[in-house]
Amino acid sequence: MVVMGTLNDGAAYQVEITGRTDRPVIGSRRVTALVEQHAGTPILLTPLGPRRDLDPGDAEAVLALLRQETYVVEVKN
Template sequence: MLVIGRFEDGSAYQVRITGDAERPVVGSVRAASLVELHTGEPVLLSPTGPRRTVAGDDVQSVRAVLLRHTSVLDS
């Protein structure tokens, strides 16, 4: 899954969510670090739920981290 977005400081990023636990995000070191920072934490998959624990091999939870902590422009 390709995701294009911006961080709070306005820096743009483009990543591919791989679904691989070893390397969940490819394309932006900063986005990969963000996902790594939140791995193991609960995250809402949508504004109303359900809640799931962030895991590198879970594409939906990785996308939810990016949606919550950045401005996703396209996915």
């Protein structure tokens, strides 16, 4: 899936969430670093839960992280 959004400082990004553990996102070094930084930490998949540890290979959890830490503008499957 392709996700477009902006980081907290206003920088725009477009990444592909791959669902692979070795390369969870393609397209932005800053978003890749964000995913690596939060790997293994609890993430809410939706605003009300469930909570799951972030596995970089879990596309759903990576998208939830981006929605939590950045402003997601569009998601294309």
